[in-house]
Amino acid sequence: MLRACVIDFGSGWETHLPLVEFSYNNSYHTSIQAAPFEALYGPAQDRHKSYADKRRKPLEFQVGDIVLLKVSPWKGVIRFGKRGKLNPRYIGPFEITKRIGPVAYELNLPNELSSVHNVFHISNLKKCLSDETLVxxxxxxxxxxxxxxxxxxxxxxxxxxxxxxxxxxxxxxxxxxxxxxx
Structure with a gap:
């Protein structure tokens, strides 16, 4: 690897040593069945997951809770009115009428959204924190x-x-x- 670096970079090859070291430490080696960096410090993905899991809270709703529904635009499909930069990220509020499973909830949708199925994954819901007296x-x-x-x-x-x-x-x-x- 060093010989290839000297041939390729010529007289300024020593300035590129950190790049060579980085590429060597992060490339897969069949002898150890992993990259040297990964063999020393463990898979980085596991560390990132453990850091993320420490801050993640389990999300759960009860029947009767008021939630907002996340609307992400699908390509070529306009379901919730406007499109573009100014379209809403969440619509609602809607009431939860039934818990289908640990991650699925049925919502009480208005007649305008009768063409949309009323059961949603928990990742598409957000607790509505509005004050009813201000409506x-x-x-x-x-x-x-x-x-x-x-x-x-x-x-x-x-x-x-x-x-x-x-x-x-x-x-x-x-x-x-x-x-x-x-």
Whole structure:
């Protein structure tokens, strides 16, 4: 290997010695049935797995839990609306209606998703951590013809001016009128 390195690299062969050492230590040797690095330190894959398993927690859901469903776009198939960079990673929330096995759960899907099978692997589910009191019903939202959210201001509560080097920015604190209270 060194002779080939000297012939190939010429007079600057000593600068390439670390590369030769790396390639030698990581190539398979039939005499020891492994790479020298692997024979000395053990398979790296086992070490990576043990490190990952220390931080991994077993995931389990109960019937009645609220979860989000992971939607990964399949090539050529559009199942959940938009496609591209801005499509959602998770949709939902959905309620778990039945536990099929240790890693499969049945979800209560709305009628819009009736074409999708309602049993999913646990890796496609994520616990929904939303606060039910913060959900705004669709009846309370007013949208104009340009799809802008319409709210009415009640009063101006405070004013201040933020000074920058060359400009001033007025900042106004406004109380808005909502059906749930101002």
């Amino acid at each position: 705004i019903p669709l009846e309370e939202i007013h949208i104009d013809k340009k799809l802008n959210f319409v709210e009415e201001p009640v009063e101006i509560m405070d004013r201040e001016t933020k000074k920058l080097k060359l400009s001033k920015i007025p900042i106004v604190k406004v109380r808005w009128n909502l059906r749930r209270g101002p």
